[in-house]
Amino acid sequence: MNFAINSIGGIFYTLFYSLFKKHNIYHKLDLIVREIVRMGIESLGVVAIASILGGLIAVFLIDQRLGAYIPDFYITEAISKSVIIELGALGASIALVGRSGTRITAEIATMKVNEEIDALKTMAIDPYDYLIYPKMTASVISYPIMVVFSEILFIFGAMIFMVYIKGFGFRTFLFGIREHFRMLEFIQSLVKGAVFGMVSTSISSYFGLNASKGARGVGEATTNGVVYSVVLIFLFDYIIIRIFSLWL
Amino acid sequence: MVIVDKITKTYNNRKVLDNLSIKINDEEIITIIGKSGIGKSVLLKTIIGLVKPEKGRVIIDDLPLEGKNIYLLRKKIGFVFQKSALIESLNIGDNIGLALKFVQNIDPETIKGKVIDALAKVELKPDVMELFPSNMSGGMLKRAAIARAIVLNPKYILYDEPTTGLDPIVSRTIEDLIVNLNKDLHITSVIVTHDLNSAIGISDRIAMLSDGKITFLGNTESFVNSKNGDIMEFRNSYYLKTGE
Ligand SMILES: Nc1ncnc2c1ncn2[C@@H]1O[C@H](COP(=O)(O)OP(=O)(O)OP(=O)(O)O)[C@@H](O)[C@H]1O
Ligand SMILES: [Mg+2]
Numbered sequence: 145m146n147f148a149i150n151s152i153g154g155i156f157y158t159l160f161y162s163l164f165k166k167h168n169i170y171h172k173l174d175l176i177v178r179e180i181v182r183m184g185i186e187s188l189g190v191v192a193i194a195s196i197l198g199g200l201i202a203v204f205l206i207d208q209r210l211g212a213y214i215p216d217f218y219i220t221e222a223i224s225k226s227v228i229i230e231l232g233a234l235g236a237s238i239a240l241v242g243r244s245g246t247r248i249t250a251e252i253a254t255m256k257v258n259e260e261i262d263a264l265k266t267m268a269i270d271p272y273d274y275l276i277y278p279k280m281t282a283s284v285i286s287y288p289i290m291v292v293f294s295e296i297l298f299i300f301g302a303m304i305f306m307v308y309i310k311g312f313g314f315r316t317f318l319f320g321i322r323e324h325f326r327m328l329e330f331i332q333s334l335v336k337g338a339v340f341g342m343v344s345t346s347i348s349s350y351f352g353l354n355a356s357k358g359a360r361g362v363g364e365a366t367t368n369g370v371v372y373s374v375v376l377i378f379l380f381d382y383i384i385i386r387i388f389s390l391w392l
Numbered sequence: 393m394v395i396v397d398k399i400t401k402t403y404n405n406r407k408v409l410d411n412l413s414i415k416i417n418d419e420e421i422i423t424i425i426g427k428s429g430i431g432k433s434v435l436l437k438t439i440i441g442l443v444k445p446e447k448g449r450v451i452i453d454d455l456p457l458e459g460k461n462i463y464l465l466r467k468k469i470g471f472v473f474q475k476s477a478l479i480e481s482l483n484i485g486d487n488i489g490l491a492l493k494f495v496q497n498i499d500p501e502t503i504k505g506k507v508i509d510a511l512a513k514v515e516l517k518p519d520v521m522e523l524f525p526s527n528m529s530g531g532m533l534k535r536a537a538i539a540r541a542i543v544l545n546p547k548y549i550l551y552d553e554p555t556t557g558l559d560p561i562v563s564r565t566i567e568d569l570i571v572n573l574n575k576d577l578h579i580t581s582v583i584v585t586h587d588l589n590s591a592i593g594i595s596d597r598i599a600m601l602s603d604g605k606i607t608f609l610g611n612t613e614s615f616v617n618s619k620n621g622d623i624m625e626f627r628n629s630y631y632l633k634t635g636e
Contacts, residue, residue: 168497171493171494171497251481254480255479255480258475258477258480259473259475259477260477260478260479260480262437262442262473262477263471263473263477263478263479264479264490265441265442265466266440266442266466266469266470266471267466267490267491267495267540267544268463268466268467268491268495269490269491269494269495273494274494
C-alpha cells in the first residue's frame, strides 16, 4: 500500500515536473522525433494485428448474439461507435504500453543500474530533461496517431467480416460508418490517446528511474510499469468519458 | 576547497560513513584507500551530491552543496565512475560532447573540436568517436570516461578506482594522465583506489577510510612509515597479495 501511494506520487511528480519545467524544445527536437519514429515503428505490428483481430472479434460477436434481432445496418453502427468511442484508443494504448512502455522502462532502468543516470547528473544534465521529456512529448504525438491507425484497422477488420463473410455491400458498409460518425467522438479518442500516452510514459519512466540495483530491478520495474499503466489508463479513460459526456 | 563536514550515511542499519570529516585542498592529488565495501564510492558520491547523507554537509568553494547550488557546483566537478558509466546508446563522440550540447549549448563544430582535444589528452585517436561503449576495452572506456570529465574544464575531478582491473601498462598511462592533468590544468584530484602502489606513486596526501571514519590522513612519506594498525594491516595484505 505504501509502495502504491509513493509510486502514484512519484508518477505525478514525473508527469508534472517534465511537462512544466522550462524546456528548450528546439534543442531536443532530434530526440523527440527519434522517439516518435521509434514508438511508431516498434508498435506498428502489434497495434495492427490487435486492431484487425479486435474488429473481427467484435463484429462476429455482435452478429452472433444480436444478428437475429437487429438489421445488419445497426451492426455497422455498433461497431463504428464502439471503436471510435472506446476500443480504438484503449486497444492502441494498451498495445503501446506492452511494446514501447516496457522498452522505455527497461531502457531507463538499465541506465539506472549501470549508473548512466548518475553520470548524467554529475554532468549537470537533468535526466528528466534529457531522457523523459522527449519521450513524453513524443508519446503525446505518437499515441493519438496510433489511435487513429488502430481505429481504421478495427473498422477494416469489421469490414472484412461484414463484406466477405456476411456478404454485406461494401458501399452500404462505408455509408453506415460515415452516417454515424461524430467529430466530437473522434476528438475524444485523440484526447484519450494523448492523455494515455503522457500518463503511461511518465509511469514507465518513473519505474525505470527508481529501479533497484541488479538485473532483478529491471524486471520488477518493467512489471510495475505495465501494471500501473494499465490501471491508470482505465482510470483516466473513465475520467475522460465523464468529462466528454457533458457534450456527447 | 572541498570541506566534508561531519557526514553520516547509513545503509541497512550500518553507518557506512560515521560523522566523517575531511578537507581537500586546491590543486592537490589526494587518494582515499580502504577495504572493499568500506564506503569509498559512497564518500566520493557524497562529494558530488549523488548520495544524500542523513547528517552533515559538503561545502565546495564556500557554497554548501544543496538546492540550486548542486547544479552550479556540479559544473566544476568531473566524476569518473568505477564502471565508467558511459551512455551505452551514444557513441564516444556524443558521450563526451553531451554536456557541451545540452548544458553549454555549444554548436556542433566547436563541440567536435573540443571532443577531439579531450580525446588527445587521454591518448585516444579521433576515430574512437564513432565507437560505442560496448565495443571498447576496459582501458579505453576508462580513458573515454576521463575525457568526458575533462572536456568540461572542471576544477575538481573525482576518480573512482581509475586503474582497477587494468593491466600495469594501461594503469601507468592513466596514473600519468591524472598527474599531468593536475600539473598542467591544475585540476584537484580525489582518487579512490585499493591499488596501494598507485596511491603512493601519485598522491600528495593519502587518507585511510575504515569503519566510517578517516583513520589516517597524511603525506605519502608519513603513510609509508605509519605504525597505524589499519594501515599496517592494509599494507601487509596488499604486499602479500601482489608479492612485492
Ligand atoms: N544504494 C545503496 N543501497 C544500499 N546499500 C548501499 C548502497 N550503496 C552502497 N551501499 C553499501 O555501502 C557499503 C559501501 O559501498 P561502497 O560502494 O562505497 O564500497 P567501496 O568502498 O567503494 O567498495 P569497492 O572497493 O568494492 O568499490 C557497501 O556495504 C554497500 O553495500
Ligand atoms: Mg567503490
